């Protein structure tokens with residue numbers, strides 16, 4: 001099924017959209033006013049009085065150009081209960097994921113594997129043949145956007161009263177050339193029957209013009225849909241409540257270590273894996289050294305730790321390195337769900353959103369994920385200290401030890417023997433977090449900074 005090309009004259013009002021984008025959580029260049037150029041657009045079929053136009057908007061802010069996917073719904077009448085972005089001519093402009101009509105049109109495209117030709121671009125839906133069935137035309141379909149701090153926009157589609165399995169569709173906001181690891185890795189894990197990820201439903205892929213590429217074209221994923229797990233609790237909240245209540249979290253942390261090792265084993269068997277050679281080791285250490293410099297440039301308070309952190313990297317060089325493979329890439333408690341009757345389930349295999357896509361698609365060191373989760377237990381204690389004056393440091397110590405033990409036993413990889421390498425990945429993650437916090441939640445900056453200080457102090461002694 002092919003949907004006809006977009007009509008001319010459906011370009012975005014860039015000053016209206018720019019002002020709105022600047023206030024969105026997914027807008028990466030915080031504090032800047034976007035300098036937008038529309039480089040592509042297409043339109044999904046819409047009912048009378050509505051138009052659903054997806055704009056690909058390149059933000060030219062110097063030094064940090066980034067391409068965004070901005071689906072907008074243009075409505076002749078206001079949408080009840082939805083705050084509009086503004087008006088263009090006679091139309092109300094709405095963030096399309098909040099418009100149930102757009103959600104139905106998107107799911108229809110995905111289910112049919114339909115291709116939409118647009119201005120200098122095309123987009124195509126893809127459906128996983130083994131996916132849960134859904135009916136995008138059903139009058140029982142309702143949709144909502146998930147709230148919360150997110151790098152992308154996730155829409156939950158439910159078929160009220162029908163017993164149909166609900167679907168969650170993530171609209172990637174910053175888009176890049178190349179396969180999105182969220183689609184590729186969760187797809188591979190789901191296909192291998194892993195109980196640790198939700199079933200994959202489908203995706204949207206698109207091609208657009210890109211002056212920076214030799215072919216002048218780029219192609220990448222724009223959306224990913226999977227089964228929505230109702231009643232799932234965010235592991236971050238579960239851990240915060242446990243720590244605040246002073247409960248013993250060891251068994252749960254251990255199970256998370258076992259689940260992480262299981263994901264690594266499945267990814268290594270289903271996708272590529274190879275031993276790390278000297279060039280890989282030097283590459284990783286160089287990228288860590290670059291991150292150290294970037295973090296110090298943005299957060300000068302870290303400068304006194306430069307030489308200790310360089311020592312951490314030196315010690316990591318002489319440790320034995322595990323085989324490289326595909327990994328989660330940004331594993332923390334906020335990416336884990338506690339699902340009733342099923343246990344820990346992992347989502348968001350997109351890698352660190354601040355890292356270039358080519359790096360996120362490379363084979364990587366599984367200890368990056370281990371370090372991410374260790375940092376996250378530390379964050380639980382850190383956030384309780386920052387927000388509630390609660391000392392949960394002993395909770396974090398025990399959770400970290402139990403997680404490492406579970407991971408070590410299930411993977412057969414003794415983390416104790418690789419502690420210098422784990423330290424290097426933890427320091428690297430904490431530096432990433434420091435940059436992330438200074439840009440997004442400056443009041444939380446002391447949490448990763450304290451982690452960095454602790455690792456630096458360990459090598460000084």
Ligand SMILES: Nc1ncnc2c1ncn2[C@@H]1O[C@H](COP(=O)(O)OP(=O)(O)O)[C@@H](O)[C@H]1O
Nearest residue numbers: 150151152168198227228229232234334347348
């Ligand atoms: N399959 C799912 N079932 C239930 N909730 C989910 C599912 N996938 C994601 N979520 C919820 O949506 C949140 C955001 O999803 P995530 O993939 O982490 O998006 P982002 O890339 O924007 O951070 C998660 O923290 C989780 O609470």
Ligand SMILES: O=P(O)(O)O[C@H]1O[C@H](CO)[C@@H](O[C@H]2O[C@H](CO)[C@@H](O)[C@H](O)[C@H]2O)[C@H](O)[C@H]1O
Nearest residue numbers: 149150151330332333334352353375376379433
């Ligand atoms: O939006 P994403 O889920 O892709 O991840 C980004 O945001 C996270 C914050 O929500 C950030 O994680 C940091 O804070 C968490 C608590 O909110 C903590 O559990 C993590 O350990 C800590 O790294 C993540 O780094 C960032 O990529």
